[in-house]
Amino acid sequence: MLVLGIETSCDETAAAILDCSNEQPEILSEVISSQDDLHSLYGGVVPELASREHLRNLPLILNSALTKSGVVLGELSGIGVTRGPGLKGCLLVGVDFVKGLALSTGLPWIGVNHIEGHLHAAALDNIALKTPYLALVVSGGHTEIVKVETLGKYQIMARTIDDAAGEAFDKAANLLGLEYPGGAKLAGLADSVANSRYTLPKVMREIDDISFSGLKTAFSLLVQRTAEDAVREPQVIPELAFVMQEAIVSALIHKLNLAVQATGLSDVVVTGGVAANHRLRTAVGAMAGVRSWFPSPTHCTDNAAMIAHVAAKRLRAGMRDDYSLEVAPRWPVEEVQAL
Ligand code: KG4
Ligand code: ZN
Numbered sequence: 001m002l003v004l005g006i007e008t009s010c011d012e013t014a015a016a017i018l019d020c021s022n023e024q025p026e027i028l029s030e031v032i033s034s035q036d037d038l039h040s041l042y043g044g045v046v047p048e049l050a051s052r053e054h055l056r057n058l059p060l061i062l063n064s065a066l067t068k069s070g071v072v073l074g075e076l077s078g079i080g081v082t083r084g085p086g087l088k089g090c091l092l093v094g095v096d097f098v099k100g101l102a103l104s105t106g107l108p109w110i111g112v113n114h115i116e117g118h119l120h121a122a123a124l125d126n127i128a129l130k131t132p133y134l135a136l137v138v139s140g141g142h143t144e145i146v147k148v149e150t151l152g153k154y155q156i157m158a159r160t161i162d163d164a165a166g167e168a169f170d171k172a173a174n175l176l177g178l179e180y181p182g183g184a185k186l187a188g189l190a191d192s193v194a195n196s197r198y199t200l201p202k203v204m205r206e207i208d209d210i211s212f213s214g215l216k217t218a219f220s221l222l223v224q225r226t227a228e229d230a231v232r233e234p235q236v237i238p239e240l241a242f243v244m245q246e247a248i249v250s251a252l253i254h255k256l257n258l259a260v261q262a263t264g265l266s267d268v269v270v271t272g273g274v275a276a277n278h279r280l281r282t283a284v285g286a287m288a289g290v291r292s293w294f295p296s297p298t299h300c301t302d303n304a305a306m307i308a309h310v311a312a313k314r315l316r317a318g319m320r321d322d323y324s325l326e327v328a329p330r331w332p333v334e335e336v337q338a339l
Contacts, residue, residue: 001077002028003315004065005308006058008094009086009114010141011035011045013057014304015065017076020312024127029068030298030305031061036181043180044170051089058097065304073105080311083111083321084328086141091327099323110314111321115333117306119148121295122269124305129293134265136256138280139272139301140166140181143210143252144333145259148269151313152338157259160210165248165274168212172244175223176237187277189241196239198222200247210255212248219244249280253287260290269293275300314339 001021007014016030035053039045066072081098084091095111102109119135134157135146143160163171166183173182176189200222203215223240230236256268268290274280275294284292299306317339 001312001316002071002075003308003312004062004076004079005112005304005306005311006062006079006081006094006098007114007117007302007304007307008054008058008090009082009084010090010302011039011050012302013054013061014302015058015061016304016308017065017069017071018305018308018312020309020316025124025309025312027124027305028071029065030303031064031068032298032303033057033061040180043174045087047087047089050087051093054090054093058093073101073107076105076107078311078315079107079109080112080307080315081109082114082117082307083325084114084331086114086329088327088329091329095325095327103323108315108320110311110319111325111328112307112310112314113331113333113336114302114307115142115144115146116152116154116310116336118142118271119146119154119269119333120151120310121271121299121303121306122293124299124309125296126293129267129269132265133267133269133293134256134259134263135269135271136252136284137272138165138252138270138274140164140170140183142272145255146333147259147263147265150339151310152336154334154336156332156334157262158208158210158255160212163212163216165212165252166272168216168248169274171216172219172241175220176240183274184276186241187245187279189238190245191278193235193238193242196243196246198226198239198243200243202250203247204251204254210251215244215247215251219247245277245279249277249283252280253283256284257287260287267291267293269295271295271300273301
């Protein structure tokens, strides 16, 4: 069963072709084009520019994925495309492209929830990972802890009510003068020192959900207070980065621990762009009684293999979409159809 996946929900244009004939899918090709350089000029993703870029790139990316896999369209069994959540204009480019492709080829296709893709991405790289497990999805656009019972059955244990974890990293990085997206750069600075003379309040201990707004304000005030020291002493910026990284990671670990206790689950998947963070990986790995799992770096960030993977399971269960399907820019993952 050969399945094509298409992902255009934010600022990555991606296509992947998977052979899903066996329990463990085989990735025949995957092509991802990131728009980071385009958006870094503006300090964040500009939706209109992102959708135009998808429109320009998608046919090229698909061609490249087909060529690399040696598969021709007629050999495919079906197509999966991200239907939401994401930026409306970006989702429209992907979904309309797939509608056209399905019309011309007669292939069955299905709209996939982007978060559902992330929830199962670790299975692409870890054959031993089995449901049920807890997944911490931490990216530039999402932050949620989800109980994954089986494919299609999800319970939200905690979700951000304001910024995503990646956004918190990026905004803190911006305050330190680092170029967008600055999360990884802030992490690099933080990892270059062993500790910090500064402190930040412990956040999120009183609320059920996840919120980074208090921490952001506290960090912004700390950066203002230390601005003169930072000019004199090069060590100040890395120490500020360190204390912020510790605060974000410790808040996430606190929430994960609560979810582990509430569910009794011991397998924890960490996924999304922020899963690249070394400190977070180490902290999850050190959680008592927890077995931690991570997708490969390519499958942590937005990619089309995770979309093809979920699409294959849904198509195999007989699920199909048709031309009346609309994009769903806000589509809570717990509302997807169970299999
Ligand atoms: O999943 P992703 O590639 O795409 C979006 O959701 O847009 O996640 C990107 C996010 C950005 O906010 C980026 O700064 C953050 O992940 N990120 C990191 C690290 N690497 C990427 N944040 C902290 N530490 C890192 N090492
Ligand atoms: Zn994502």
